[in-house]
Amino acid sequence: MGAVFRREVRSYFTSPIGYIFIAAFFAYAGLMFSMDSLASGYTKLDSLFSSLLTIIIVLIPVLTMRTISEEKRTRTDQCLLTAPVSLGAIVTGKFFAAFLVYAVGVSITAVMAVVVSVYGDPDWNVIVGNIVALLLVGGAFIAIGIFCSSFTENQVVAAVISFIALIGVSFLSSIGGILPSLDEGHWYTKVIEGLRTALEKTSFGERYLSFTYGIFNFSNVIFFISAVAAFLFLTVRVLEKRRWS
Amino acid sequence: MIEVINLSKHYGDKKAVNNISFRAEDGEVLGFLGPNGAGKSTTMNILTGYISCTSGKALIDGVDILEEPVKAKKNIGYLPEIPPLYLDMTVKEYLYFIYDLKKCKLPRISHLQDICSLVKIDHVYNRLIKNLSKGYKQRVGLAQALVGNPKVLILDEPTVGLDPKQIIEIRTLIRKLGKNHTVILSSHILSEVQAVCDRIVVINEGRVVANDTEENLSHKLTGDNKFVCRIDGKKDAVMREIQKIDGVDKVYCDAEHKDNICEYRIEAAEGKEIRYELFRRMAENGSTILELKSAEMNLEDIFLKLTMGEQIPALEEKYEEADD
Numbered sequence: 155m156g157a158v159f160r161r162e163v164r165s166y167f168t169s170p171i172g173y174i175f176i177a178a179f180f181a182y183a184g185l186m187f188s189m190d191s192l193a194s195g196y197t198k199l200d201s202l203f204s205s206l207l208t209i210i211i212v213l214i215p216v217l218t219m220r221t222i223s224e225e226k227r228t229r230t231d232q233c234l235l236t237a238p239v240s241l242g243a244i245v246t247g248k249f250f251a252a253f254l255v256y257a258v259g260v261s262i263t264a265v266m267a268v269v270v271s272v273y274g275d276p277d278w279n280v281i282v283g284n285i286v287a288l289l290l291v292g293g294a295f296i297a298i299g300i301f302c303s304s305f306t307e308n309q310v311v312a313a314v315i316s317f318i319a320l321i322g323v324s325f326l327s328s329i330g331g332i333l334p335s336l337d338e339g340h341w342y343t344k345v346i347e348g349l350r351t352a353l354e355k356t357s358f359g360e361r362y363l364s365f366t367y368g369i370f371n372f373s374n375v376i377f378f379i380s381a382v383a384a385f386l387f388l389t390v391r392v393l394e395k396r397r398w399s
Numbered sequence: 400m401i402e403v404i405n406l407s408k409h410y411g412d413k414k415a416v417n418n419i420s421f422r423a424e425d426g427e428v429l430g431f432l433g434p435n436g437a438g439k440s441t442t443m444n445i446l447t448g449y450i451s452c453t454s455g456k457a458l459i460d461g462v463d464i465l466e467e468p469v470k471a472k473k474n475i476g477y478l479p480e481i482p483p484l485y486l487d488m489t490v491k492e493y494l495y496f497i498y499d500l501k502k503c504k505l506p507r508i509s510h511l512q513d514i515c516s517l518v519k520i521d522h523v524y525n526r527l528i529k530n531l532s533k534g535y536k537q538r539v540g541l542a543q544a545l546v547g548n549p550k551v552l553i554l555d556e557p558t559v560g561l562d563p564k565q566i567i568e569i570r571t572l573i574r575k576l577g578k579n580h581t582v583i584l585s586s587h588i589l590s591e592v593q594a595v596c597d598r599i600v601v602i603n604e605g606r607v608v609a610n611d612t613e614e615n616l617s618h619k620l621t622g623d624n625k626f627v628c629r630i631d632g633k634k635d636a637v638m639r640e641i642q643k644i645d646g647v648d649k650v651y652c653d654a655e656h657k658d659n660i661c662e663y664r665i666e667a668a669e670g671k672e673i674r675y676e677l678f679r680r681m682a683e684n685g686s687t688i689l690e691l692k693s694a695e696m697n698l699e700d701i702f703l704k705l706t707m708g709e710q711i712p713a714l715e716e717k718y719e720e721a722d723d
Contacts, residue, residue, distance in 0.1 A: 229483055232444075232449055236448055239502075397449070397451050
Protein backbone atom coordinates (compact mmCIF):
# COMPACT_ATOMS: atom_id res chain seq x y z
CA MET A 155 0.00 0.00 0.00
CA GLY A 156 2.82 2.37 0.91
CA ALA A 157 4.42 2.13 -2.53
CA VAL A 158 1.16 2.87 -4.34
CA PHE A 159 0.39 5.72 -1.95
CA ARG A 160 3.76 7.39 -2.44
CA ARG A 161 3.61 7.03 -6.20
CA GLU A 162 0.13 8.49 -6.36
CA VAL A 163 0.97 11.46 -4.17
CA ARG A 164 4.02 12.13 -6.30
CA SER A 165 2.01 11.91 -9.48
CA TYR A 166 -0.53 14.42 -8.19
CA PHE A 167 2.27 16.90 -7.86
CA THR A 168 4.26 16.06 -10.97
CA SER A 169 1.11 16.61 -12.99
CA PRO A 170 -0.95 19.80 -12.72
CA ILE A 171 -3.94 18.03 -11.16
CA GLY A 172 -2.85 18.35 -7.54
CA TYR A 173 -2.02 22.04 -7.96
CA ILE A 174 -5.20 22.80 -9.88
CA PHE A 175 -7.30 21.06 -7.26
CA ILE A 176 -5.70 22.89 -4.36
CA ALA A 177 -5.69 26.25 -6.14
CA ALA A 178 -9.35 25.98 -7.15
CA PHE A 179 -10.31 24.90 -3.66
CA PHE A 180 -8.38 27.76 -2.05
CA ALA A 181 -9.83 30.27 -4.49
CA TYR A 182 -13.42 29.20 -3.94
CA ALA A 183 -13.02 28.91 -0.18
CA GLY A 184 -11.33 32.30 -0.11
CA LEU A 185 -14.11 33.88 -2.09
CA MET A 186 -16.80 32.41 0.14
CA PHE A 187 -14.90 33.35 3.25
CA SER A 188 -14.49 36.97 2.25
CA MET A 189 -18.11 37.23 1.18
CA ASP A 190 -19.71 35.42 4.11
CA SER A 191 -17.42 36.31 6.98
CA LEU A 192 -15.02 39.14 6.26
CA ALA A 193 -17.40 41.42 4.37
CA SER A 194 -20.24 40.98 6.81
CA GLY A 195 -18.16 40.74 9.99
CA TYR A 196 -19.64 37.38 10.88
CA THR A 197 -17.59 35.05 13.10
CA LYS A 198 -19.47 31.88 12.35
CA LEU A 199 -18.11 29.80 9.51
CA ASP A 200 -21.21 27.67 8.94
CA SER A 201 -22.18 29.26 5.65
CA LEU A 202 -18.58 28.84 4.39
CA PHE A 203 -18.66 25.15 5.21
CA SER A 204 -22.08 24.57 3.69
CA SER A 205 -21.05 26.30 0.46
CA LEU A 206 -17.87 24.19 0.25
CA LEU A 207 -20.04 21.14 -0.42
CA THR A 208 -20.74 22.54 -3.90
CA ILE A 209 -17.11 22.98 -4.81
CA ILE A 210 -16.05 19.54 -3.65
CA ILE A 211 -18.78 17.99 -5.80
CA VAL A 212 -17.14 19.69 -8.76
CA LEU A 213 -13.50 19.24 -7.79
CA ILE A 214 -13.34 15.72 -6.40
CA PRO A 215 -14.15 14.11 -9.76
CA VAL A 216 -11.12 15.96 -11.14
CA LEU A 217 -9.00 14.56 -8.36
CA THR A 218 -10.11 10.97 -8.77
CA MET A 219 -10.87 10.67 -12.47
CA ARG A 220 -7.49 9.27 -13.43
CA THR A 221 -6.86 6.99 -10.46
CA ILE A 222 -7.82 3.73 -12.14
CA SER A 223 -8.91 4.69 -15.65
CA GLU A 224 -5.45 6.00 -16.51
CA GLU A 225 -3.77 2.84 -15.25
CA LYS A 226 -6.02 0.82 -17.50
CA ARG A 227 -5.42 3.03 -20.51
CA THR A 228 -1.64 2.98 -20.23
CA ARG A 229 -1.62 -0.68 -19.18
CA THR A 230 0.31 0.13 -16.02
CA ASP A 231 -2.34 -1.83 -14.17
CA GLN A 232 -0.48 -4.89 -15.43
CA CYS A 233 2.39 -3.90 -13.22
CA LEU A 234 0.19 -3.38 -10.17
CA LEU A 235 -2.01 -6.42 -10.62
CA THR A 236 0.88 -8.80 -11.22
CA ALA A 237 2.84 -7.54 -8.22
CA PRO A 238 2.60 -9.37 -4.92
CA VAL A 239 0.10 -6.89 -3.47
CA SER A 240 -3.60 -7.37 -2.85
CA LEU A 241 -6.18 -5.37 -4.76
CA GLY A 242 -7.38 -3.95 -1.48
CA ALA A 243 -3.95 -2.49 -0.76
CA ILE A 244 -3.74 -0.93 -4.21
CA VAL A 245 -7.16 0.71 -3.94
CA THR A 246 -6.57 1.91 -0.37
CA GLY A 247 -3.20 3.35 -1.38
CA LYS A 248 -4.87 5.34 -4.13
CA PHE A 249 -7.61 6.47 -1.79
CA PHE A 250 -5.24 7.81 0.85
CA ALA A 251 -3.16 9.63 -1.75
CA ALA A 252 -6.22 11.45 -3.10
CA PHE A 253 -7.36 12.06 0.45
CA LEU A 254 -4.04 13.64 1.36
CA VAL A 255 -4.30 16.11 -1.51
CA TYR A 256 -7.87 16.83 -0.50
CA ALA A 257 -6.84 17.35 3.11
CA VAL A 258 -4.25 19.90 1.99
CA GLY A 259 -7.10 21.78 0.31
CA VAL A 260 -9.31 21.55 3.37
CA SER A 261 -6.51 22.82 5.61
CA ILE A 262 -7.15 26.34 4.33
CA THR A 263 -10.37 26.43 6.37
CA ALA A 264 -8.29 26.13 9.54
CA VAL A 265 -6.34 29.19 8.45
CA MET A 266 -9.61 31.02 7.92
CA ALA A 267 -10.76 30.06 11.39
CA VAL A 268 -7.56 31.53 12.81
CA VAL A 269 -8.16 34.73 10.84
CA VAL A 270 -11.66 34.94 12.27
CA SER A 271 -10.36 34.36 15.79
CA VAL A 272 -8.21 37.49 15.46
CA TYR A 273 -11.31 39.61 15.08
CA GLY A 274 -13.78 37.78 17.21
CA ASP A 275 -14.37 34.72 19.27
CA PRO A 276 -15.43 31.79 17.10
CA ASP A 277 -16.88 28.58 18.49
CA TRP A 278 -13.89 26.24 18.08
CA ASN A 279 -15.88 23.09 18.78
CA VAL A 280 -18.17 23.79 15.87
CA ILE A 281 -15.28 24.68 13.57
CA VAL A 282 -13.33 21.52 14.39
CA GLY A 283 -16.53 19.53 13.94
CA ASN A 284 -17.06 21.16 10.56
CA ILE A 285 -13.51 20.46 9.40
CA VAL A 286 -13.86 16.83 10.45
CA ALA A 287 -17.19 16.65 8.63
CA LEU A 288 -15.72 18.19 5.49
CA LEU A 289 -12.90 15.63 5.58
CA LEU A 290 -15.40 12.82 6.08
CA VAL A 291 -17.74 13.81 3.29
CA GLY A 292 -14.76 14.41 1.02
CA GLY A 293 -13.39 10.97 1.86
CA ALA A 294 -16.71 9.38 0.94
CA PHE A 295 -16.79 11.38 -2.31
CA ILE A 296 -13.23 10.32 -3.15
CA ALA A 297 -14.20 6.69 -2.63
CA ILE A 298 -17.16 7.18 -4.98
CA GLY A 299 -14.90 8.91 -7.50
CA ILE A 300 -12.38 6.05 -7.44
CA PHE A 301 -15.22 3.61 -7.84
CA CYS A 302 -16.49 5.49 -10.91
CA SER A 303 -12.96 5.64 -12.30
CA SER A 304 -12.75 1.86 -12.23
CA PHE A 305 -15.49 1.54 -14.85
CA THR A 306 -13.78 3.17 -17.76
CA GLU A 307 -10.48 3.80 -19.49
CA ASN A 308 -11.39 7.37 -20.23
CA GLN A 309 -10.65 10.07 -17.66
CA VAL A 310 -13.31 12.44 -18.90
CA VAL A 311 -15.98 9.76 -18.81
CA ALA A 312 -14.83 8.86 -15.29
CA ALA A 313 -15.08 12.51 -14.21
CA VAL A 314 -18.56 12.92 -15.66
CA ILE A 315 -19.85 9.71 -14.08
CA SER A 316 -18.44 10.69 -10.69
CA PHE A 317 -19.86 14.19 -11.01
CA ILE A 318 -23.33 12.83 -11.67
CA ALA A 319 -22.95 10.26 -8.88
CA LEU A 320 -21.85 12.94 -6.40
CA ILE A 321 -24.73 15.21 -7.29
CA GLY A 322 -27.01 12.21 -6.89
CA VAL A 323 -25.81 11.16 -3.44
CA SER A 324 -25.66 14.75 -2.20
CA PHE A 325 -29.19 15.61 -3.10
CA LEU A 326 -31.01 12.35 -2.48
CA SER A 327 -33.20 14.13 0.04
CA SER A 328 -34.40 16.54 -2.65
CA ILE A 329 -35.53 13.57 -4.67
CA GLY A 330 -37.41 12.44 -1.56
CA GLY A 331 -38.92 15.91 -1.36
CA ILE A 332 -40.52 15.71 -4.80
CA LEU A 333 -42.25 12.43 -4.03
CA PRO A 334 -46.01 13.11 -3.71
CA SER A 335 -47.50 13.36 -0.23
CA LEU A 336 -50.55 11.20 0.02
CA ASP A 337 -53.44 10.80 2.42
CA GLU A 338 -53.46 7.99 4.89
CA GLY A 339 -55.34 4.92 3.84
CA HIS A 340 -53.73 4.04 0.54
CA TRP A 341 -51.67 0.87 0.70
CA TYR A 342 -48.75 2.58 -1.01
CA THR A 343 -48.64 5.59 1.29
CA LYS A 344 -46.39 3.69 3.67
CA VAL A 345 -44.14 2.63 0.80
CA ILE A 346 -43.65 6.19 -0.39
CA GLU A 347 -43.08 7.43 3.14
CA GLY A 348 -40.55 4.68 3.69
CA LEU A 349 -38.80 5.61 0.47
CA ARG A 350 -38.71 9.25 1.45
CA THR A 351 -37.17 8.43 4.81
CA ALA A 352 -34.64 6.12 3.17
CA LEU A 353 -33.60 8.84 0.70
CA GLU A 354 -33.27 11.41 3.47
CA LYS A 355 -31.21 9.08 5.62
CA THR A 356 -28.79 8.21 2.82
CA SER A 357 -28.42 11.77 1.57
CA PHE A 358 -24.77 12.74 1.95
CA GLY A 359 -25.67 16.42 1.68
CA GLU A 360 -28.25 16.27 4.45
CA ARG A 361 -25.87 14.50 6.80
CA TYR A 362 -23.04 16.90 6.04
CA LEU A 363 -25.18 20.00 6.47
CA SER A 364 -26.30 18.88 9.90
CA PHE A 365 -22.66 19.30 10.99
CA THR A 366 -22.64 22.90 9.78
CA TYR A 367 -25.63 23.56 12.05
CA GLY A 368 -23.32 22.63 14.92
CA ILE A 369 -24.65 19.12 15.50
CA PHE A 370 -21.88 16.54 15.85
CA ASN A 371 -23.73 13.30 15.41
CA PHE A 372 -21.64 10.12 15.64
CA SER A 373 -24.06 8.20 13.46
CA ASN A 374 -23.16 10.60 10.65
CA VAL A 375 -19.46 9.97 11.25
CA ILE A 376 -20.06 6.24 11.08
CA PHE A 377 -22.16 6.74 7.95
CA PHE A 378 -19.36 8.48 6.05
CA ILE A 379 -16.71 6.02 7.19
CA SER A 380 -18.94 3.13 6.11
CA ALA A 381 -19.50 4.83 2.75
CA VAL A 382 -15.72 5.01 2.23
CA ALA A 383 -15.33 1.34 3.10
CA ALA A 384 -18.27 0.30 0.96
CA PHE A 385 -17.15 2.11 -2.19
CA LEU A 386 -13.53 1.01 -1.85
CA PHE A 387 -14.78 -2.53 -1.45
CA LEU A 388 -16.94 -2.15 -4.56
CA THR A 389 -13.93 -0.83 -6.47
CA VAL A 390 -11.97 -3.93 -5.50
CA ARG A 391 -14.87 -6.03 -6.72
CA VAL A 392 -14.97 -4.21 -10.05
CA LEU A 393 -11.24 -4.83 -10.54
CA GLU A 394 -11.64 -8.42 -9.48
CA LYS A 395 -14.58 -8.89 -11.81
CA ARG A 396 -12.61 -7.59 -14.76
CA ARG A 397 -10.01 -10.27 -14.21
CA TRP A 398 -12.71 -12.89 -14.38
CA SER A 399 -14.62 -11.67 -17.39
CA MET B 400 9.22 -24.19 -12.14
CA ILE B 401 6.03 -23.46 -14.03
CA GLU B 402 3.33 -25.98 -14.53
CA VAL B 403 0.25 -25.40 -16.62
CA ILE B 404 -2.49 -28.00 -16.47
CA ASN B 405 -5.46 -28.03 -18.85
CA LEU B 406 -5.68 -24.28 -18.89
CA SER B 407 -8.59 -22.68 -20.75
CA LYS B 408 -9.79 -19.13 -21.12
CA HIS B 409 -13.02 -18.34 -22.88
CA TYR B 410 -14.30 -14.92 -23.82
CA GLY B 411 -17.96 -15.68 -24.44
CA ASP B 412 -17.91 -18.18 -27.26
CA LYS B 413 -14.37 -17.45 -28.25
CA LYS B 414 -11.83 -19.85 -26.85
CA ALA B 415 -8.71 -17.74 -26.50
CA VAL B 416 -6.85 -20.56 -24.79
CA ASN B 417 -8.15 -24.05 -25.20
CA ASN B 418 -7.06 -26.71 -22.76
CA ILE B 419 -3.32 -26.25 -22.89
CA SER B 420 -0.78 -28.01 -20.70
CA PHE B 421 2.97 -27.69 -20.51
CA ARG B 422 5.71 -27.26 -17.97
CA ALA B 423 8.95 -25.38 -17.72
CA GLU B 424 11.63 -26.78 -15.43
CA ASP B 425 14.04 -24.77 -13.31
CA GLY B 426 16.78 -23.23 -15.36
CA GLU B 427 14.98 -23.77 -18.63
CA VAL B 428 14.22 -21.20 -21.28
CA LEU B 429 10.91 -22.07 -22.83
CA GLY B 430 9.93 -20.44 -26.10
CA PHE B 431 6.32 -19.70 -26.70
CA LEU B 432 5.81 -19.49 -30.39
CA GLY B 433 2.67 -18.70 -32.30
CA PRO B 434 1.17 -16.34 -34.82
CA ASN B 435 -0.57 -13.17 -33.72
CA GLY B 436 -3.73 -13.88 -31.78
CA ALA B 437 -2.74 -17.47 -30.99
CA GLY B 438 -3.25 -16.99 -27.26
CA LYS B 439 0.34 -16.36 -26.16
CA SER B 440 -0.30 -13.15 -24.28
CA THR B 441 -3.51 -14.49 -22.77
CA THR B 442 -1.64 -17.49 -21.41
CA MET B 443 1.06 -15.24 -19.99
CA ASN B 444 -1.51 -12.95 -18.43
CA ILE B 445 -3.08 -15.95 -16.73
CA LEU B 446 0.29 -17.22 -15.53
CA THR B 447 1.04 -13.88 -13.90
CA GLY B 448 -2.38 -13.54 -12.31
CA TYR B 449 -3.41 -10.52 -14.36
CA ILE B 450 -6.48 -12.33 -15.60
CA SER B 451 -8.08 -15.52 -14.41
CA CYS B 452 -8.58 -18.70 -16.34
CA THR B 453 -11.93 -20.29 -17.11
CA SER B 454 -10.71 -23.71 -16.09
CA GLY B 455 -7.46 -25.49 -15.34
CA LYS B 456 -4.53 -24.61 -13.15
CA ALA B 457 -1.31 -22.68 -13.32
CA LEU B 458 1.34 -23.43 -10.71
CA ILE B 459 4.29 -21.15 -10.18
CA ASP B 460 6.93 -22.96 -8.16
CA GLY B 461 4.17 -25.24 -6.88
CA VAL B 462 1.87 -22.41 -5.79
CA ASP B 463 -1.48 -21.99 -7.53
CA ILE B 464 -1.70 -18.47 -8.92
CA LEU B 465 -5.45 -18.30 -8.38
CA GLU B 466 -5.52 -19.72 -4.89
CA GLU B 467 -2.54 -17.92 -3.39
CA PRO B 468 -1.94 -15.03 -5.76
CA VAL B 469 0.24 -12.90 -3.51
CA LYS B 470 2.56 -15.77 -2.65
CA ALA B 471 2.80 -16.96 -6.25
CA LYS B 472 3.40 -13.45 -7.61
CA LYS B 473 6.43 -13.04 -5.35
CA ASN B 474 8.26 -15.48 -7.61
CA ILE B 475 7.29 -13.85 -10.90
CA GLY B 476 8.89 -11.12 -12.91
CA TYR B 477 6.68 -10.14 -15.79
CA LEU B 478 7.36 -8.06 -18.84
CA PRO B 479 4.03 -7.62 -20.62
CA GLU B 480 3.68 -6.91 -24.32
CA ILE B 481 3.44 -3.19 -23.62
CA PRO B 482 5.91 -2.40 -20.81
CA PRO B 483 3.87 -1.06 -17.87
CA LEU B 484 5.77 2.18 -17.42
CA TYR B 485 4.68 5.34 -15.66
CA LEU B 486 5.79 7.93 -18.15
CA ASP B 487 5.83 10.74 -15.61
CA MET B 488 8.56 9.11 -13.52
CA THR B 489 12.29 8.91 -14.01
CA VAL B 490 13.84 5.48 -14.43
CA LYS B 491 15.20 5.73 -10.91
CA GLU B 492 11.88 6.70 -9.36
CA TYR B 493 10.13 3.97 -11.30
CA LEU B 494 12.52 1.24 -10.23
CA TYR B 495 12.34 2.44 -6.62
CA PHE B 496 8.57 2.24 -6.87
CA ILE B 497 8.71 -1.30 -8.26
CA TYR B 498 11.19 -2.23 -5.55
CA ASP B 499 8.74 -1.03 -2.88
CA LEU B 500 5.76 -2.53 -4.66
CA LYS B 501 7.37 -5.96 -4.76
CA LYS B 502 8.40 -5.59 -1.11
CA CYS B 503 11.89 -6.51 -2.14
CA LYS B 504 14.33 -7.37 0.64
CA LEU B 505 17.61 -7.16 -1.28
CA PRO B 506 19.87 -4.15 -0.63
CA ARG B 507 18.15 -1.48 -2.69
CA ILE B 508 20.85 0.65 -4.21
CA SER B 509 23.21 -2.14 -5.16
CA HIS B 510 20.44 -4.43 -6.40
CA LEU B 511 18.97 -1.77 -8.67
CA GLN B 512 22.40 -0.80 -9.87
CA ASP B 513 23.16 -4.40 -10.79
CA ILE B 514 19.97 -4.62 -12.80
CA CYS B 515 20.61 -1.33 -14.55
CA SER B 516 24.06 -2.35 -15.62
CA LEU B 517 22.75 -5.75 -16.70
CA VAL B 518 20.17 -4.25 -19.06
CA LYS B 519 22.40 -1.23 -19.78
CA ILE B 520 20.20 1.60 -18.68
CA ASP B 521 22.59 3.18 -16.16
CA HIS B 522 23.17 6.26 -18.29
CA VAL B 523 19.44 7.05 -18.56
CA TYR B 524 18.86 6.38 -14.86
CA ASN B 525 17.80 9.94 -14.07
CA ARG B 526 15.80 10.63 -17.20
CA LEU B 527 12.03 10.77 -17.49
CA ILE B 528 10.67 7.57 -18.97
CA LYS B 529 8.49 9.45 -21.43
CA ASN B 530 11.58 10.89 -23.07
CA LEU B 531 13.22 7.53 -23.66
CA SER B 532 13.22 5.73 -27.00
CA LYS B 533 11.20 2.58 -27.49
CA GLY B 534 14.24 0.37 -27.09
CA TYR B 535 15.12 1.94 -23.77
CA LYS B 536 11.52 1.73 -22.59
CA GLN B 537 11.61 -1.95 -23.39
CA ARG B 538 14.78 -2.32 -21.34
CA VAL B 539 13.29 -0.45 -18.40
CA GLY B 540 10.38 -2.88 -18.68
CA LEU B 541 12.82 -5.75 -18.52
CA ALA B 542 14.62 -4.17 -15.57
CA GLN B 543 11.28 -3.90 -13.79
CA ALA B 544 10.72 -7.64 -14.27
CA LEU B 545 14.14 -8.40 -12.81
CA VAL B 546 13.63 -6.41 -9.61
CA GLY B 547 13.55 -8.75 -6.63
CA ASN B 548 15.40 -11.45 -8.54
CA PRO B 549 12.29 -13.59 -9.08
CA LYS B 550 12.64 -17.30 -9.81
CA VAL B 551 10.36 -17.17 -12.81
CA LEU B 552 10.61 -14.66 -15.61
CA ILE B 553 7.77 -14.28 -18.06
CA LEU B 554 8.69 -12.14 -21.01
CA ASP B 555 6.13 -11.27 -23.64
CA GLU B 556 7.97 -10.41 -26.85
CA PRO B 557 10.97 -8.91 -25.08
CA THR B 558 12.88 -7.76 -28.14
CA VAL B 559 10.11 -5.85 -29.89
CA GLY B 560 11.27 -2.40 -30.89
CA LEU B 561 14.95 -2.99 -30.32
CA ASP B 562 17.65 -2.48 -32.92
CA PRO B 563 19.60 -5.54 -34.13
CA LYS B 564 22.50 -4.88 -31.79
CA GLN B 565 20.22 -4.52 -28.80
CA ILE B 566 18.33 -7.65 -29.84
CA ILE B 567 21.53 -9.64 -29.70
CA GLU B 568 22.39 -8.13 -26.32
CA ILE B 569 18.99 -8.90 -24.89
CA ARG B 570 19.09 -12.45 -26.22
CA THR B 571 22.47 -12.99 -24.63
CA LEU B 572 21.07 -11.57 -21.44
CA ILE B 573 18.06 -13.89 -21.52
CA ARG B 574 20.38 -16.85 -22.10
CA LYS B 575 22.38 -15.75 -19.10
CA LEU B 576 19.26 -15.30 -16.99
CA GLY B 577 18.05 -18.72 -18.09
CA LYS B 578 20.88 -20.30 -16.12
CA ASN B 579 19.34 -19.49 -12.76
CA HIS B 580 15.78 -18.52 -13.60
CA THR B 581 12.94 -20.30 -15.31
CA VAL B 582 12.17 -18.19 -18.32
CA ILE B 583 9.13 -18.25 -20.54
CA LEU B 584 9.52 -16.12 -23.57
CA SER B 585 6.94 -15.48 -26.23
CA SER B 586 7.74 -14.46 -29.71
CA HIS B 587 6.68 -14.73 -33.27
CA ILE B 588 10.25 -14.20 -34.38
CA LEU B 589 11.58 -17.63 -35.17
CA SER B 590 15.26 -16.87 -35.11
CA GLU B 591 14.85 -15.49 -31.63
CA VAL B 592 13.28 -18.61 -30.27
CA GLN B 593 15.87 -20.63 -32.08
CA ALA B 594 18.69 -18.60 -30.61
CA VAL B 595 17.49 -18.45 -27.05
CA CYS B 596 15.20 -21.30 -26.10
CA ASP B 597 15.89 -24.80 -24.86
CA ARG B 598 12.43 -25.93 -25.71
CA ILE B 599 9.62 -24.67 -27.88
CA VAL B 600 5.89 -24.72 -27.33
CA VAL B 601 4.06 -23.90 -30.52
CA ILE B 602 0.60 -22.59 -29.95
CA ASN B 603 -2.06 -21.91 -32.54
CA GLU B 604 -5.68 -20.88 -32.12
CA GLY B 605 -5.40 -21.43 -28.38
CA ARG B 606 -4.06 -24.96 -28.60
CA VAL B 607 -0.61 -26.39 -28.11
CA VAL B 608 0.30 -27.92 -31.44
CA ALA B 609 3.85 -28.89 -30.54
CA ASN B 610 6.01 -29.01 -27.45
CA ASP B 611 9.58 -30.14 -27.92
CA THR B 612 13.14 -29.11 -28.67
CA GLU B 613 13.77 -27.65 -32.06
CA GLU B 614 15.71 -30.71 -33.33
CA ASN B 615 13.02 -33.10 -32.18
CA LEU B 616 10.29 -31.03 -33.73
CA SER B 617 12.07 -30.92 -37.01
CA HIS B 618 12.80 -34.61 -36.80
CA LYS B 619 9.27 -35.59 -35.88
CA LEU B 620 7.69 -33.60 -38.60
CA THR B 621 9.94 -34.72 -41.40
CA GLY B 622 11.31 -38.02 -40.19
CA ASP B 623 14.67 -39.53 -41.12
CA ASN B 624 13.55 -40.74 -44.42
CA LYS B 625 13.29 -37.74 -46.68
CA PHE B 626 16.18 -36.41 -48.67
CA VAL B 627 16.82 -33.63 -51.06
CA CYS B 628 19.56 -34.10 -53.62
CA ARG B 629 20.96 -32.32 -56.60
CA ILE B 630 22.24 -34.60 -59.32
CA ASP B 631 24.00 -33.93 -62.56
CA GLY B 632 22.63 -36.45 -65.11
CA LYS B 633 19.85 -37.13 -67.58
CA LYS B 634 16.62 -36.58 -65.69
CA ASP B 635 14.68 -39.61 -66.87
CA ALA B 636 17.56 -42.00 -66.37
CA VAL B 637 18.28 -40.63 -62.93
CA MET B 638 14.62 -40.91 -61.91
CA ARG B 639 14.49 -44.48 -63.15
CA GLU B 640 17.64 -45.45 -61.31
CA ILE B 641 16.46 -43.90 -58.08
CA GLN B 642 13.15 -45.69 -58.28
CA LYS B 643 14.95 -49.00 -58.63
CA ILE B 644 16.62 -48.58 -55.26
CA ASP B 645 15.20 -50.88 -52.60
CA GLY B 646 13.31 -48.79 -50.07
CA VAL B 647 12.51 -45.75 -52.18
CA ASP B 648 8.83 -44.93 -52.05
CA LYS B 649 8.58 -41.83 -54.11
CA VAL B 650 10.82 -39.56 -56.03
CA TYR B 651 9.98 -36.14 -57.38
CA CYS B 652 11.91 -33.76 -59.49
CA ASP B 653 11.49 -30.40 -57.84
CA ALA B 654 13.50 -28.18 -60.11
CA GLU B 655 15.46 -28.41 -63.30
CA HIS B 656 18.53 -26.32 -63.64
CA LYS B 657 20.65 -25.93 -66.73
CA ASP B 658 22.94 -28.66 -68.09
CA ASN B 659 20.90 -31.60 -66.84
CA ILE B 660 21.29 -30.62 -63.23
CA CYS B 661 18.06 -31.33 -61.37
CA GLU B 662 16.89 -31.26 -57.82
CA TYR B 663 15.14 -34.37 -56.56
CA ARG B 664 13.13 -35.11 -53.49
CA ILE B 665 13.26 -38.71 -52.35
CA GLU B 666 11.00 -40.34 -49.80
CA ALA B 667 12.19 -43.65 -48.45
CA ALA B 668 10.36 -46.29 -46.46
CA GLU B 669 10.71 -46.02 -42.67
CA GLY B 670 13.97 -47.47 -41.42
CA LYS B 671 15.51 -48.07 -44.84
CA GLU B 672 18.94 -46.66 -45.59
CA ILE B 673 19.04 -45.70 -49.23
CA ARG B 674 22.00 -43.37 -49.41
CA TYR B 675 24.74 -45.96 -50.07
CA GLU B 676 22.72 -47.54 -52.83
CA LEU B 677 21.92 -44.15 -54.30
CA PHE B 678 25.57 -43.20 -54.37
CA ARG B 679 26.60 -46.49 -56.02
CA ARG B 680 23.91 -46.39 -58.69
CA MET B 681 24.59 -42.80 -59.63
CA ALA B 682 28.29 -43.55 -59.92
CA GLU B 683 27.60 -46.55 -62.14
CA ASN B 684 25.19 -44.49 -64.20
CA GLY B 685 27.76 -41.78 -64.73
CA SER B 686 25.68 -39.18 -62.88
CA THR B 687 27.20 -37.04 -60.20
CA ILE B 688 25.60 -36.25 -56.86
CA LEU B 689 26.34 -32.61 -56.27
CA GLU B 690 24.45 -32.34 -53.05
CA LEU B 691 22.60 -34.68 -50.73
CA LYS B 692 20.90 -33.63 -47.58
CA SER B 693 18.25 -34.76 -45.19
CA ALA B 694 15.05 -32.81 -45.81
CA GLU B 695 14.68 -31.72 -42.19
CA MET B 696 12.65 -28.63 -41.83
CA ASN B 697 13.97 -25.51 -40.27
CA LEU B 698 11.98 -23.78 -37.60
CA GLU B 699 10.32 -21.53 -40.12
CA ASP B 700 8.91 -24.48 -42.04
CA ILE B 701 7.81 -26.15 -38.84
CA PHE B 702 6.10 -23.03 -37.70
CA LEU B 703 4.28 -22.51 -40.95
CA LYS B 704 3.28 -26.13 -41.14
CA LEU B 705 1.99 -26.18 -37.61
CA THR B 706 0.15 -22.94 -37.77
CA MET B 707 -1.10 -22.71 -41.33
CA GLY B 708 -3.01 -25.99 -41.08
CA GLU B 709 -1.26 -27.47 -44.10
CA GLN B 710 -2.48 -30.97 -44.70
CA ILE B 711 0.44 -33.21 -43.95
CA PRO B 712 0.14 -36.52 -42.15
CA ALA B 713 2.62 -35.67 -39.43
CA LEU B 714 0.71 -32.51 -38.72
CA GLU B 715 -2.62 -34.26 -38.44
CA GLU B 716 -1.14 -36.68 -35.94
CA LYS B 717 0.13 -33.76 -33.92
CA TYR B 718 -3.32 -32.17 -33.91
CA GLU B 719 -4.87 -35.39 -32.76
CA GLU B 720 -2.36 -35.64 -29.95
CA ALA B 721 -3.12 -32.09 -28.93
CA ASP B 722 -6.83 -32.85 -28.92
CA ASP B 723 -6.35 -35.83 -26.63
